[in-house]
Amino acid sequence: MHSQHGKKIHFIGIGGSGMSGLARIALSDGITVSGSDSKDSTVLSALVALGATVYSQHAAENVVGADVVIYSTAISSTNPEMSYAVERSIPILTRAQALAQLMVGTKSIAVAGTHGKTTTSSMLTVALQACGSDPSFAIGGTLMASGANAHRGTGQYFVAEADESDGSFIEYKPLSAIVTNIEHDHVDFFHTPQEVTTAFANFAATISPGGFLVYCADDEGSRKLGTQSHPFTTVSYGEAEGADLRLDQISLLPMGSSARVIWHGRTVGTLELQVPGHHNVLNAAACIAMGLSLGEPIHQLLAGLHSFRGAGRRFELKATEHGIRIIDDYGHHPTEISVTLDAARRYAGDGRVLVIFQPHRYSRTQAFLNEFATSLDKADDVTLLEIYAASEKPIPGISAELIAEKMQHGHFIPNFALAAERMIELAKPGDVIITLGAGDVNSLAPIIAEGLNKRFA
Structure with a gap:
């Protein structure tokens, strides 16, 4: 443009x-x-x-x-x-068509996948900045470090989060791409898992012949896409034997992690992250694989990733009141929730994990009722708000109450004020409270913090 x-x-x-x-x-x-x-x-x-x-x-x-x-x-x-x-x-x-025009004339890198797009795009941007580049970027969330979700840089790279939710990511035609994982989501648009697979195959077909696809060898959907025949180079990453960029000796800590980095069979360094969760180790591996494929130096890439503090609304610490930590997270698909609650369990130590969850979209809730119940039950207690419609029309009979009924620790309280009150009364020092979901549930974090402050004052 x-x-x-x-x-x-x-x-x-x-x-x-x-x-x-x-x-x-x-x-x-x-x-x-x-x-x-x-x-x-x-x-x-x-x-x-x-x-x-x-x-x-x-x-x-x-x-x-x-x-x-x-x-x-x-x-x-x-x-x-x-x-x-x-x-x-x-x-x-459309937004995607406009973004594609903005990327013309740059070395564009599109980051796609069902989960982890925003974090991986943010990590890659920070890693490239550490290599002395001033990349342009357009990312769905808000990068914590810069406070902005988009920037026109002076450097040659353009990092774009490529959202598959409406199929528009085939507009980007990037030089290179990362696909973190492929799984069924956005059920309002993709009616079957096969439609999702097809959408990602169409996306991969738009990568420039001289470019590369960086894919996750640990994820079945991403691996299937990566191992098909393509006119561009493919680079795999993960813990899997034979991955081009392999991580081992992974150590997961309450608020970070470390791993040994092996590139084409040779140890090249140690990854140290300050964000929790196994999924973030893999997101970082995608960035290292992309950075090395672009010819950037490993030590700078690792230094950049070490400085990464997280994308907004991704396991973001909002407040600490009397030993009770309040975390906000955007997780809205059962797989994401499961990963977030695993990280929260490590983070909580001996404390409990207390969740306020707001399902996002009627169609998604209907499609994954059992999966939501199972993943949410990883917490010690869950307060369920009503579904956030996100421009959908309600589906008769579909309510967050259906998830609560399938759970051991689920309580359906659609009133925001009562849900916050319940959390304020329930929490004890050492507990971790999570406001979870892609809607406006995050607006409760400051209210809960203030309530806890008063209660323990």
């Missing part, structure tokens, strides 16, 4: 995590940016400070003078700004 220099771009739904990042990059590229969003947020005030014009209502006149309109998938075709753009034949791009 360098070619858009001096043009005016209008973003419908500019406050969304992906959209605001693109707006930030467009502003860096010297493009005039306007946008509309009904929600007020710190993200919007930051964009205004960078020079964007932001409207709080969706109205046709907001689009007047725009050369291009970019919209998020959550926007309906009846939106007045969309209608105006269609009537006036103004070019309309």
Whole structure:
């Protein structure tokens, strides 16, 4: 989109995590940016400070003078700004199409997979920064270190989180890609596991012939994709025998981990992380495999990964009150929840793991009722809020209460205030409280912290 220099771009739904990042990059590229969003947020005030014009209502006149309109998938075709753009034949791009244009002319690296995309993209960005590069990036979450989810760097690399949830990641056509794992999710879009496999195969087919696919040898779906015949180089990582980038002597600690790094059969160093969980050891391995494939030095890559403090809402410590730690985590698929609660168990030591969980989407809840119940029961106690719809229409009869009924330690309390109160009364020093889910459950963390402060004061 360098070619858009001096043009005016209008973003419908500019406050969304992906959209605001693109707006930030467009502003860096010297493009005039306007946008509309009904929600007020710190993200919007930051964009205004960078020079964007932001409207709080969706109205046709907001689009007047725009050369291009970019919209998020959550926007309906009846939106007045969309209608105006269609009537006036103004070019309309999806977020993915716009991001693909922003990546032209760079060494683009797309990070895909059912789980771990945001963390792996964030880790790779930090690792490349440690190699002296100033990569551009567009990441779903908020990087803790920089506080921004997107940046137009001066370096040659562009790291982009590639979201498969609506199949749009086939737009990116990256030089290289990482696929962390492949499993059934986003059941509103992918009706069968086969559809997911096909989507990732289509994504891999867009990688440049001179590039490479970095895939996880420990994950069945990712391995199947990686071992098919491809016109580009494939690089495997994991604990599996024969992986190109192999980790062994893995030591998982309450708030970090370490492992020996072996590249094509040779020990090249030790990985030391300050974020917990076995899954993060694998995410880091993906970054090392990509970095080495790009010709970057191992010691700088390892130093960058050691400095990584986590992506926002990924096992993020929000507060400590009287020995009770409050963690926020975005986990919203049974596999992610299982991994998060394993890490929480190590982190809690002798304390209990207490969870407030908000399921995300009716379709996902319906598809994985039993899996949610099983993974959540890894905690000592779970308070279940009602399902966060995320632009879906409710499915009759589907409620978070169904998960609670299948659990040993599940309690359905849809009222946010009562759920927070329950947690404040239940917690004891040494316990770990987790606000869990991709909706707005994280808004309870400061309320619980304040309540605990008062209770023990």
